[in-house]
Each structure stands twice: as C-alpha cells, then as structure tokens.
Amino acid sequence: MTKTIFDISMSLDGYINAQNPRPEAGLGDGGERLHEWAFNSKDERNRELLARGASLGAIISGRTNYDLSLPFWGADGPTGPARVPIVVLTHASPKESPANHVYTFVDGVQTAAKKASELARDKDIAVMGGADTFQQFLEAGLLDEISIHLVPVLFGGGTRLFEGFDSGHIMLEIIEVVNTEEAVHVRYRVVK
Amino acid sequence: MTKTIFDISMSLDGYINAQNPRPEAGLGDGGERLHEWAFNSKDERNRELLARGASLGAIISGRTNYDLSLPFWGADGPTGPARVPIVVLTHASPKESPANHVYTFVDGVQTAAKKASELARDKDIAVMGGADTFQQFLEAGLLDEISIHLVPVLFGGGTRLFEGFDSGHIMLEIIEVVNTEEAVHVRYRVVK
Numbered sequence: 001m002t003k004t005i006f007d008i009s010m011s012l013d014g015y016i017n018a019q020n021p022r023p024e025a026g027l028g029d030g031g032e033r034l035h036e037w038a039f040n041s042k043d044e045r046n047r048e049l050l051a052r053g054a055s056l057g058a059i060i061s062g063r064t065n066y067d068l069s070l071p072f073w074g075a076d077g078p079t080g081p082a083r084v085p086i087v088v089l090t091h092a093s094p095k096e097s098p099a100n101h102v103y104t105f106v107d108g109v110q111t112a113a114k115k116a117s118e119l120a121r122d123k124d125i126a127v128m129g130g131a132d133t134f135q136q137f138l139e140a141g142l143l144d145e146i147s148i149h150l151v152p153v154l155f156g157g158g159t160r161l162f163e164g165f166d167s168g169h170i171m172l173e174i175i176e177v178v179n180t181e182e183a184v185h186v187r188y189r190v191v192k
Numbered sequence: 193m194t195k196t197i198f199d200i201s202m203s204l205d206g207y208i209n210a211q212n213p214r215p216e217a218g219l220g221d222g223g224e225r226l227h228e229w230a231f232n233s234k235d236e237r238n239r240e241l242l243a244r245g246a247s248l249g250a251i252i253s254g255r256t257n258y259d260l261s262l263p264f265w266g267a268d269g270p271t272g273p274a275r276v277p278i279v280v281l282t283h284a285s286p287k288e289s290p291a292n293h294v295y296t297f298v299d300g301v302q303t304a305a306k307k308a309s310e311l312a313r314d315k316d317i318a319v320m321g322g323a324d325t326f327q328q329f330l331e332a333g334l335l336d337e338i339s340i341h342l343v344p345v346l347f348g349g350g351t352r353l354f355e356g357f358d359s360g361h362i363m364l365e366i367i368e369v370v371n372t373e374e375a376v377h378v379r380y381r382v383v384k
Contacts, residue, residue, distance in 0.1 A: 010339070012364065012380070013354035014206045030361050062243055138346075148204070150342075152364035154330075154356040162205035165348040169222055172204065172344035177376055179369040186376055187318055188204070 001121055004113070004142055006127040006134055009034040009149040009163065009183065016129050016159035026068035033153050037182035046180050054082035054147075056118025060112050062133035063090035066103070077102040078128075085119045087112050089133055091170065109136045131161050139165055143190050146172065149183045194249065194312055197264065197303070198319040198326055198332055200353065201226040201341040201375065207350035210322055225345050229374035238372050241341075246274035249312025252304050254325035258295070262356035269294040270320070279304050279313045281325055301328045305349035323353050331357055335382050341375045 010016050011034065018028035037046045053059075059078065061069070066088045069078065075098035077086045086103050089112050093105040104119070106112050116125045126169055127137050137143050172188035179185075202208050203226065207344055210220030229238045245251075250268065253261070258280045260272065269278045276296050281304050285297040296311070297321035298304050312378045319329050329335050364380035373378075 012229070012338075013356075014352075015243070018361070046304070054262065092277065117248065146204075150378070151323065152366050154354070154357075154362040156359065156361065160206075164205075165346075169210070170346040171348065174344050174371070174373060174376065177369070177371040179371070180367070181366060184366065184369055184378055188217070 001049075001116060002122060003144040004116075004125045004127060005139070005145040005147055006137060007118055007147040007149075008129050008134070009151055010153055010161050011028070011110050011153050011155045013156065014155045014160050014162055015155040016131060016161045018155045018158045021068060021159065023071060024175075026072075030160055031158065034151050036179060037149055037151065037185075039091070041182045043180045043182065045178050046182060048183055049178060051094075053079050053097060053126070054083065055123065056084050058085050058087060058116040058124025058125050059126045059128060060087045060089065060116050060133070061128045062086055062130045065128055065130050065133070068089075070098075075101040087116045087119070091160060109133075109140050109142065113137075113140075113142050129161075131159055131163060132135065133165060134161060135165065138170070139167060141192065143164070145175070145187060145189055147185070147187045149185050151183045194309060194314060194316060195336040196308075196317045196329070197312055197339055198329060198335050200321050200326070201343055202353055203231070203343055203345050203347045203350070204347065204352055205346045206352050207347040208323060208353045210347045213260060213351065215260060215263060220235075220350055223300040223347070223350065226227045226341075226343050229343065229372060229377075230339055233374050235372045235374065237288060237311040237370050238374060240379055241370060245271050245276070245318070246364055247278025247315065248275050248276050248301070248318050250279060250308040251279065251318045251320060252279045252308050252325070252329075253320045255280060255320045257325070259286075259355065262290075266290055267293040269311045271338070273306040279311070301325075301332050301334065305329075305332075305334050321353075326353060327355060327357065331359060333384065337367070337379060337381055338375070339379045341377050343375045359382060
C-alpha cells in the first residue's frame with residue numbers, strides 16, 4: 001500500500017531554509033546546517049535514514065525547490081544512481097532540462113499525486129518542499145505521514161514551513177523517533 | 193551552578209497556544225492538547241519530567257502568562273505545594289494578588305534575571321512563556337538551555353514561539369531526548 005510522506009529538514013524555529021536562498025546557496029546563508037545530518041554525519045542511523053530515499057517509488061517537488069536543486073541533482077535527481085522518478089509541480093515546464101532526466105512536469109496537486117502514484121506502483125511517495133507544496137498537499141488531505149528532521153539551530157528568519165491554515169487542528173501520531181547529535185528525526189502519522 | 197532554562201510545550205507547527213486564548217481557556221480553543229503529556233499521561237517519564245519543576249530555585253513568567261494562569265496557580269504558583277518562587281515580568285504590579293503568594297513583580301529582563309538568581313541560590317531557574325518573554329531572554333543571551341515539549345498536533349494558528357530575530361544564527365546542542373506518545377521532549381544547550 002503506497003503511503004505519501006512529506007519529508008523535510010527544519011530548524012527548531014521552523015525554517016526550511018535560512019535567509020537569502022539563491023541558486024548558489026539553495027538553503028540560504030548558513031542554511032546547509034540543515035543537511036549536516038545527511039552529508040557530514042558519522043552516525044550510521046543518519047545514513048540509514050538517508051538511504052530510505054532509494055526505496056521510494058516517486059518523489060514530488062515544488063518548482064522553486066527544483067530550480068534551486070537542479071545544479072546538484074542533475075539528470076538523476078536527488079536519489080542519484082537510484083534514479084527515483086521526480087514529479088515537479090509547475091504551471092509551465094522549463095524550456096531546458098538535462099538529457100535522460102528523471103523529471104515529469106505537471107500542474108496541480110491532484111495531478112501530481114495521481115502521476116506519482118502511477119510511477120510509484122506499490123512503493124511510497126515522498127513529497128519534498130517547498131513550504132507551498134507542503135501546504136497544498138496538507139490541506140488537500142493527501143499526506144499520510146510527516147517526517148521532520150529537526151535540526152538544533154535557530155535561524156531567526158528564512159522560509160517557514162508552517163504558514164498557518166484555517167481548517168481546524170490536525171492531529172498527529174508519533175510513529176518513530178531517531179535521536180542523533182545532528183538532528184532529532186520524528187516521523188508522524190496524520191490522523192484522518 | 194545555576195542554569196537558566198526556558199521550558200515550554202509547543203505544537204509541531206510552532207504554536208504555544210491555539211487560537212483565542214482567554215482567562216477561561218489560557219491555551220486557546222483546544223490548546224489543552226499541549227499539556228496532555230503533563231496531566232493526562234500514564235507514562236512515568238512524563239511524570240518524571242514534570243516533577244523536575246519542584247527542584248527549581250525560581251521561575252520567571254511574563255505578565256500575560258501570569259494573568260492567564262493565576263486562576264489555576266493560586267497563591268502557590270505552578271509548582272503547587274513546592275511553592276517555588278515566581279518572578280513576574282511586568283511594567284506595573286497587579287492591584288490585587290492572593291494572600292501569602294509566591295510572586296515577585298519586577299520590570300525588565302535584567303532585573304528579573306538578577307532577582308531570580310537571588311531567590312534560586314544554587315538551583316536552576318526556569319523561564320516560562322510567553323513568546324515575548326522568551327524572545328527577550330534569548331536576545332539578551334540569558335538562556336543556558338531550551339527545553340521544548342514538542343506535541344504531535346498542527347494548530348494552524350495561535351501564538352508563535354519563534355517570531356524571528358536579526359542577530360544571526362544561534363547554535364544549539366541536543367542534550368536530552370525523551371520520547372513519549374504525548375510529546376517528544378528535547379532539551380538543548382544554547383552554544384555561546
């Protein structure tokens with residue numbers, strides 16, 4: 001049974017990038033702190049969490065996230081050699097993209113969810129940021145799980161993951177906590 | 193050696209109360225979810241965390257938090273029979289207060305820190321909310337630790353703990369994680 005999981009690294013004060021994000025520094029000034037658990041950790045548990053990405057059936061990304069990340073992702077996408085297909089939410093496909101790439105460009109969260117589901121078959125789907133993409137999936141009731149890598153830093157500014165919504169409280173259930181020096185990884189089930 | 197610890201319960205989306213806080217419902221509509229770990233849990237670890245309050249030397253509270261909490265706290269304050277002294281940050285002392293109470297009313301964070309330090313002797317000092325009080329203590333560099341009880345719920349609105357600041361990133365070090373069904377309790381050291 002396919003699950004749709006939103007997965008992101010966040011500072012304790014709720015930012016998914018620091019101030020001034022741009023193509024050369026997609027996470028903003030000093031924002032790479034958010035990904036130290038993934039790239040600079042000696043802790044085996046961090047590597048195991050990262051490796052789960054390779055077993056995904058599909059990944060959904062917002063367009064801004066795609067634009068900021070393409071220089072690093074290249075044709076293979078964020079999972080590298082595993083080449084998990086990426087569905088990019090956008091109103092218009094980019095004019096250029098790398099040869100033999102893993103990206104599919106679609107408009108609208110429902111279309112993205114449907115396309116990702118076809119691509120994923122029985123495997124899980126991960127929704128990456130940005131914050132807009134998250135909000136749209138959350139409000140459409142399309143998320144089964146939220147996985148937060150809570151990084152021990154206060155940025156004081158940047159892009160907030162949670163901008164607020166009016167549809168009433170959303171209850172969560174903690175299903176996994178992995179505590180490492182670089183981040184506390186908490187996985188929640190969205191109670192529907 | 194006295195440590196000054198900010199301690200608060202927060203929803204995953206960063207709110208320390210839900211919408212519409214008022215004297216009859218200090219945590220706002222449905223906001224009591226934030227304190228279920230403290231009052232409705234069968235988990236011994238939650239009770240142990242709560243019991244630490246009795247060993248504090250002093251507690252600092254903002255005025256709004258005091259006003260909203262006094263109906264529950266009464267003359268003894270939030271620690272009940274332990275009667276830990278409370279320093280309340282306020283521009284003007286309240287006209288009435290309960291007989292034989294534990295409160296001291298002071299103006300300004302530096303004065304509050306000094307007063308709490310005298311009262312606490314060698315024991316630790318806890319800073320409670322609200323968000324304004326936290327921001328003032330954080331920006332004044334007066335916090336040694338931040339203790340967050342991260343509750344599995346999204347409120348979508350309410351009072352945010354973290355409103356942003358311009359003084360650069362503040363690095364934290366995870367010193368304790370206690371994972372219960374009702375909350376993930378994370379204690380951080382503020383790296384100075």
